[in-house]
Amino acid sequence: MLPDRFTANRPSFFINTAFLLGVMVLYPVAGALLFSLSGGSAEMVLVGGGIGAMLPKLRFVQVLGQLLVLALPVLVLAAVHVRRRLFSPESFRFLGLGGGVDSRLAWFGVAGVFLLQPLLYTVAGLQNLFLWPALGEAGAEVVRQRAVMEGFISELAGAGSLSEFFVVVGVLALVPAVSEELLFRGYVQGNYAASMRPLYAVLLTGTMFAFFHMSAANLVPLALLGYYIGYIYSRSGNLAVPMSVHFVNNLSALLLLALGGGSEAAGPEPELLLGMAWWWAAVPLSLLLFVFVMRRFSSIASAS
Structure with a gap:
């Protein structure tokens, strides 16, 4: 990663952490408030079903919450830190945006996240088989909470036409990829890296990224995904790369959901895969290819 020209402008470790914790507390509160104002209720999520007529409002609430609570505060703070107007090139550079980026970094980053999926599925499967029963x-x-949330997301992601599917992609893939990367990698990790070793910044930010999603069942897989995205940002120095990876990761989940007919159980359950002999050959092979891709990614990043 290139030397940080904004080190003197960045907030301290404690201010940065306080801001992140504040956003993590405010986000679900704001989401619940917007959900209530749209006519929704907690029972709709807990019981499941009955939200079909409200899908346009719920999708609008999802986008509004991400933009107002995650993206906008980050953009405002970046402008304040560099003492420039909102949306100035300097404030975007503070967040890791702007300037040229080698497209190969995005391609290898995307390849890496796909090669990481077998490991994430294995972790999820082991949790299902051993941790939760224990x-x-x-x-x-x-x-139970995971099933409820997956059912809600499945309804939110439902699309009856190609045009509606593109709307879903914008709501559940594009906007979260941009907003969450602005917050976690562009602002938080960038600030942490100015006050600690880059590795620690990646690990701390990735852990907070996992907790932000409020899913105990997916905490470890989300943390591993957060560490990976943080690593590729640390090495590339351009936020467009993790944004691309995050978007493709979300998009692939939506495509699996669509191919599964809208069922939240699209594809085989992780624990079923663990019982297949070929799976235990596929996992080390994917990890070996992952190491190769990451070595190539790092060499391109170092040369950029």
């Missing part, structure tokens, strides 16, 4: 009632509650 936790008894607490584990059963984690599984």
Whole structure:
């Protein structure tokens, strides 16, 4: 990653952390408020179903919450830190945007996230087989909450036409990729990297990224994904690269959901894959290819 020309402008570790924690607390509160104002209720999520007529409003609420609570504060703070107007080139550079980027970095970054999927599925499968049953009632509650949230997301992602599917892609893939990367990698990780070693900044930001999604069942896979995205940002120095990877990761999940007919259980369950002999050959092979891709990614990043 190129030397940070904005080190003197960046907030301290404690201010940066306080801001992130504030956003993480405010985001679900703002989402619940916007959801309520749109005519929704918690029962719709907990019971499931009955939100079909409200889908346009719910999608609008999702986009509005991401833009107002995640993206806009970051853009405003970046402008304040560099003492420039909002949306100035200097404030975008503060967040890691602007300037040229080698397209190969995005391609290898995307390849890496696909090669990482077998490991993430394996972790999820091991949790389903061993961790949640071992936790008894607490584990059963984690599984129940995951099923409720997956059902809600499945309804939110439902599309009856190609044009509606593009709307869903914008709501659940593009806007989150841009907004969350502006917050976590562009602002938070960039600021942490000015006050600690880059590795620690990647690990801390990736962990907070996982907690932000409020899914105990997916905490470890999300943390691993966060570490990966943080690494490629640290090496590339351009936020367009992790944004691209994040978007493709979300898009692939939506495509799997669409191919599965809208069922939240699109594709085989992770624990079923663990019982297949070929899977245990596919996982190390994918990791070996992942290492090769990352070595290539790093060499391109170093030369850029």
